[in-house]
Amino acid sequence: xxxxxxxxxxxxxxxxxxxxxxxxxxxxxxxxxxxxxxxxxxxxxxxxxxxxxxxxxxxxxxxxxxxxxxxxxxxxxxxxxxxxxxxxxxxxxxxxxxxxxxxxxxxxxxxxxxxxxxxxxxxxxxxxxxxxxxxxxxxxxxxxxxxxxxxxxxxxxxxxxxxxxxxxxxxxxxxxxxxxxxxxxxxxxxxxxxxxxxxxxxxxxxxxxxxxxxxxxxxxxxxxxxxxxxxxxxxxxxxxxxxxxxxxxxxxxxxxxxxxxxxxxxxxxxxxxxxxxxxxxxxxxxxxxxxxxxxxxxxxxxxxxxxxxxxxxxxxxxxxxxxxxxxxxxxxxxxxxxxxxxxxxxxxxxxxxxxxxxxxxxxxxxxxxxxxxxxxxxxxxxxxxxxxxxxxxxxxxxxxxxxxxxxxxxxxxxxxxxxxxxxxxxxxxxxxxxxxxxxxxxxxxxxxxxxxxxxxxxxxxxxxxxxxxxxxxxxxxxxxxxxxxxxxxxxxxxxx
Amino acid sequence: xxxxxxxxxxxxxxxxxxxxxxxxxxxxxxxxxxxxxxxxxxxxxxxxxxxxxxxxxxxxxxxxxxxxxxxxxxxxxxxxxxxxxxxxxxxxxxxxxxxxxxxxxxxxxxxxxxxxxxxxxxxxxxxxxxxxxxxxxxxxxxxxxxxxxxxxxxxxxxxxxxxxxxxxxxxxxxxxxxxxxxxxxxxxxxxxxxxxxxxxxxxxxxxxxxxxxxxxxxxxxxxxxxxxxxxxxxxxxxxxxxxxxxxxxxxxxxxxxxxxxxxxxxxxxxxxxxxxxxxxxxxxxxxxxxxxxxxxxxxxxxxxxxxxxxxxxxxxxxxxxxxxxxxxxxxxxxxxxxxxxxxxxxxxxxxxxxxxxxxxxxxxxxxxxxxxxxxxxxxxxxxxxxxxxxxxxxxxxxxxxxxxxxxxxxxxxxxxxxxxxxxxxxxxxxxxxxxxxxxxxxxxxxxxxxxxxxxxxxxxxxxxxxxxxxxxxxxxxxxxxxxxxxxxx
Numbered sequence: 001x002x003x004x005x006x007x008x009x010x011x012x013x014x015x016x017x018x019x020x021x022x023x024x025x026x027x028x029x030x031x032x033x034x035x036x037x038x039x040x041x042x043x044x045x046x047x048x049x050x051x052x053x054x055x056x057x058x059x060x061x062x063x064x065x066x067x068x069x070x071x072x073x074x075x076x077x078x079x080x081x082x083x084x085x086x087x088x089x090x091x092x093x094x095x096x097x098x099x100x101x102x103x104x105x106x107x108x109x110x111x112x113x114x115x116x117x118x119x120x121x122x123x124x125x126x127x128x129x130x131x132x133x134x135x136x137x138x139x140x141x142x143x144x145x146x147x148x149x150x151x152x153x154x155x156x157x158x159x160x161x162x163x164x165x166x167x168x169x170x171x172x173x174x175x176x177x178x179x180x181x182x183x184x185x186x187x188x189x190x191x192x193x194x195x196x197x198x199x200x201x202x203x204x205x206x207x208x209x210x211x212x213x214x215x216x217x218x219x220x221x222x223x224x225x226x227x228x229x230x231x232x233x234x235x236x237x238x239x240x241x242x243x244x245x246x247x248x249x250x251x252x253x254x255x256x257x258x259x260x261x262x263x264x265x266x267x268x269x270x271x272x273x274x275x276x277x278x279x280x281x282x283x284x285x286x287x288x289x290x291x292x293x294x295x296x297x298x299x300x301x302x303x304x305x306x307x308x309x310x311x312x313x314x315x316x317x318x319x320x321x322x323x324x325x326x327x328x329x330x331x332x333x334x335x336x337x338x339x340x341x342x343x344x345x346x347x348x349x350x351x352x353x354x355x356x357x358x359x360x361x362x363x364x365x366x367x368x369x370x371x372x373x374x375x376x377x378x379x380x381x382x383x384x385x386x387x388x389x390x391x392x393x394x395x396x397x398x399x400x401x402x403x404x405x406x407x408x409x410x411x412x413x414x415x416x417x418x419x420x421x422x423x424x425x426x427x428x429x430x431x432x433x434x435x436x437x438x439x440x441x442x443x444x445x446x447x448x449x450x451x452x453x454x455x456x457x458x459x460x461x462x463x464x465x466x467x468x469x470x471x472x473x474x475x476x477x478x479x480x481x482x483x484x485x486x487x488x489x490x491x492x493x494x495x496x
Numbered sequence: 497x498x499x500x501x502x503x504x505x506x507x508x509x510x511x512x513x514x515x516x517x518x519x520x521x522x523x524x525x526x527x528x529x530x531x532x533x534x535x536x537x538x539x540x541x542x543x544x545x546x547x548x549x550x551x552x553x554x555x556x557x558x559x560x561x562x563x564x565x566x567x568x569x570x571x572x573x574x575x576x577x578x579x580x581x582x583x584x585x586x587x588x589x590x591x592x593x594x595x596x597x598x599x600x601x602x603x604x605x606x607x608x609x610x611x612x613x614x615x616x617x618x619x620x621x622x623x624x625x626x627x628x629x630x631x632x633x634x635x636x637x638x639x640x641x642x643x644x645x646x647x648x649x650x651x652x653x654x655x656x657x658x659x660x661x662x663x664x665x666x667x668x669x670x671x672x673x674x675x676x677x678x679x680x681x682x683x684x685x686x687x688x689x690x691x692x693x694x695x696x697x698x699x700x701x702x703x704x705x706x707x708x709x710x711x712x713x714x715x716x717x718x719x720x721x722x723x724x725x726x727x728x729x730x731x732x733x734x735x736x737x738x739x740x741x742x743x744x745x746x747x748x749x750x751x752x753x754x755x756x757x758x759x760x761x762x763x764x765x766x767x768x769x770x771x772x773x774x775x776x777x778x779x780x781x782x783x784x785x786x787x788x789x790x791x792x793x794x795x796x797x798x799x800x801x802x803x804x805x806x807x808x809x810x811x812x813x814x815x816x817x818x819x820x821x822x823x824x825x826x827x828x829x830x831x832x833x834x835x836x837x838x839x840x841x842x843x844x845x846x847x848x849x850x851x852x853x854x855x856x857x858x859x860x861x862x863x864x865x866x867x868x869x870x871x872x873x874x875x876x877x878x879x880x881x882x883x884x885x886x887x888x889x890x891x892x893x894x895x896x897x898x899x900x901x902x903x904x905x906x907x908x909x910x911x912x913x914x915x916x917x918x919x920x921x922x923x924x925x926x927x928x929x930x931x932x933x934x935x936x937x938x939x940x941x942x943x944x945x946x947x948x949x950x951x952x953x954x955x956x957x958x959x960x961x962x963x964x965x966x967x968x969x970x971x972x973x974x975x976x977x978x979x980x981x982x983x984x985x
Contacts, residue, residue, distance in 0.1 A: 081557075082555075082556060082557045088556070090556070095556070098556070100555070100556070100557075101550075102550060102555075104557060205557070205559060206557065206558070206559050207557040207558075208557050209556045209557050210556075210557065210787075212786070213786035213787050214786035240561065241559060241561060242559050242561075243559070243560075243561055243562070243787070243788060243789055244786075244787065244788075244789060320783060321786050323591075323781075324589050324591050324600065324601055324781070324783070326600075327591060327593065327599065327600020327601060328554040328556070328598060328599050328600050330593060330595075330600060332595045332598070332653065333553055333554070333555075333598060333653075334555070343595055343651070347593055367781065370591070370781035370782075370783055371779055371781060372779045372781075375781070375782075375783070379783060
């Protein structure tokens with residue numbers, strides 16, 4: 001058989017089932033690819049022995065005819081998910097060599113269904129970033145390069161940059177990711193992959209290092225819509241250990257892939273046509289609408305009037321929650337500890353050296369907006385705006401719209417060091433199309449829409465009703481079917 | 497504003513009278529098997545860090561899940577305080593750094609507590625009863641414990657208590673003396689114990705009080721208050737209030753002003769000391785905990801808990817007065833502890849209830865207090881005490897002999913009836929035998945007989961002599977009657 005890393009997750013599943021390929025062969029091929037791709041810096045921790053032992057177990061089960069849903073399929077795990085017995089870092093120095101004694105619910109669900117885990121994927125520190133440049137373990141390099149510009153190292157997006165780059169570079173069949181303001185969808189758009197942030201409460205947050213609890217959601221990044229649907233089915237589900245997870249049945253998402261979108265009403269929100277939007281992004285958006293129309297959907301213009309407040313509101317709520325969630329990294333019980341004259345100095349030195357500049361900035365912002373005298377003006381107001389943003393969507397859906405179509409990002413991927421060095425807001429603007437979805441708790445999927453003139457992928461975003469991921473999968477599949485096929489980037493980075 | 501203090505409660509200063517105003521925040525540990533947001537045991541004690549789950553240690557990615565039993569206990573307590581139960585309440589994070597606070601925040605309820613306004617009726621003395629308003633009751637997590645004495649250079653942290661459920665019960669500033677404050681805590685503890693929502697054990701820290709004290713001229717606006725933190729006995733609460741009021745009066749009479757601050761009471765030195773000033777107060781950055789949904793339940797849920805509540809002390813006291821004809825004071829004493837009230841009712845069943853109340857309050861409680869015993873540990877069972885009372889009522893033994901009998905049952909145990917029989921403690925009512933003893937005493941003391949004729953109070957001396965002769969077993973009434981007749985008084 002030819003290189004098994006060329007297979008999609010669904011194809012690999014079928015190959016294992018028909019015994020054209022063994023799980024060990026499949027896993028080994030990915031381990032070899034990982035070994036040759038360290039230049040991309042996708043993994044913080046590789047777990048080849050664990051992956052191979054899982055693959056051997058899978059081969060035994062397949063032989064006995066006891067294959068589970070994801071039997072023998074090698075995946076990458078974002079290093080924000082706690083892995084039992086495997087160092088978990090959140091890409092921060094502050095966790096040091098922290099090794100959980102427990103497995104996050106979502107990754108445990110994947111293991112329950114027979115997946116193999118290749119290792120822990122790089123990310124922005126504590127998932128705070130849009131380019132993977134804030135990782136304490138160095139930035140991830142995208143497998144994509146700008147046309148005619150081989151020297152520029154392109155970012156894979158963030159925070160799930162290790163996940164998107166590893167999937168795009170065929171180092172794993174799919175990867176787990178998390179999304180607080182766009183951290184699944186933006187990296188997917190930057191790398192020509194598919195990423196879905198499901199409805200808030202669809203996946204358990206238990207065992208995933210918290211960034212902003214009311215916004216964080218787990219989801220997959222995969223090479224196509226079907227693969228993402230297969231992964232989400234295993235990841236999702238009610239968890240009594242997370243009281244914000246919702247007890248509603250998990251449908252067979254894969255069945256929605258290829259379902260007709262005829263008669264679906266797709267809203268195109270006029271407020272997303274922001275000032276200075278590039279002609280290329282505007283054209284992509286129109287093109288996406290045209291593809292869906294060709295597939296039988298109806299396109300209607302809608303209004304989401306509070307969109308312009310979403311980004312500033314997000315940058316109040318997310319840091320506020322983060323400032324509190326990250327208080328536990330204090331050097332007392334686990335992770336890094338710097339000695340101090342007293343406990344206060346120990347705290348100060350531990351946290352000053354343990355957290356990187358972006359994390360420190362957000363802790364400061366969050367602490368500020370929750371402080372006495374500012375709480376009402378910032379946090380309380382932001383929560384009010386948040387409910388208005390949610391109401392905008394509720395009204396659009398109530399008017400009969402089945403999903404909302406927008407660009408996933410305001411631009412294609414950029415090169416390392418190009419954005420946010422002087423003004424962090426420049427980086428924050430990356431989230432302008434994605435944060436509203438987290439604020440409203442809705443599901444959102446990013447699907448490739450082709451390549452830009454600079455040779456980098458472009459992505460479209462579809463936003464759905466709460467717990468209607470199936471509609472998103474069917475619409476994303478319709479776009480995928482029509483959009484220009486994105487070829488695998490030429491593996492310029494590979495050694496040997 | 498609440499009522500002015502009675503003149504007798506005012507404190508005399510050098511420049512006139514002062515009124516002390518007291519409000520209290522009581523932290524009561526909820527009786528439950530597991531902690532408020534984790535499955536770890538909430539049991540007291542254990543080796544350090546024995547009762548710690550991943551949630552309690554705030555490991556990365558851990559999430560709180562509310563323990564329903566703790567919610568029920570808070571509702572039950574609210575009902576016991578005749579308070580408004582809020583069908584929707586919200587958990588907030590109170591953010592501060594401390595090594596024994598693993599999350600870096602305490603989960604508490606700030607703006608929307610589970611229980612709103614209520615009342616506690618407090619008997620300050622047999623003749624005085626006051627009503628103390630309850631502002632609110634909310635649920636929150638306890639912190640762990642820092643241990644500074646295990647090593648010269650390091651501190652240690654025990655997280656066994658981390659995450660244990662507490663109810664913070666906030667009173668209105670309705671108390672006007674240390675005595676009232678003591679009585680309030682005592683009554684609150686009684687209610688909590690009746691309900692079974694807190695064991696009220698102050699030595700183990702299950703019940704701790706933060707006491708807010710201010711002083712003012714009678715009728716004037718409220719003065720600046722100081723909060724005395726973590727006072728852990730009813731006696732110390734009284735002492736802390738008295739010394740703090742005196743301190744404040746001293747400052748004000750010298751022309752100074754009170755700084756709003758948090759203070760600590762040092763029982764050894766009998767003084768309060770500044771812990772931190774208002775300026776040093778933490779900014780806790782409260783905000784709703786995004787890991788927890790608002791806590792919601794319906795009225796039917798509350799009604800079901802109401803239906804399961806035991807009879808509470810105020811109702812029981814009223815019933816004791818009506819059903820047994822007890823004085824309000826005796827009834828109040830008997831209902832202080834549910835077990836004691838039960839003991840009384842078992843003892844009184846089918847008997848003279850007032851006699852039973854006297855015996856329970858005077859003999860039994862007196863003896864229990866002396867030995868530092870709880871009524872549930874009483875060596876004399878209610879059945880045995882009932883038997884003793886039966887023997888009195890049936891004129892088998894005198895009251896005096898009954899006390900001896902009580903003592904025997906207390907120290908040696910046994911069936912009172914049997915003891916009376918085998919030890920010959922039976923009262924002598926045989927007039928012949930008593931008459932012989934009376935005659936003998938009269939014959940032996942002719943001078944006293946003469947005196948008695950002039951001074952009838954001498955009769956008591958004769959009664960005593962006859963009782964001595966009969967080993968205390970003679971029926972005192974018969975002795976009395978015979979002596980009166982024979983001496984002609």
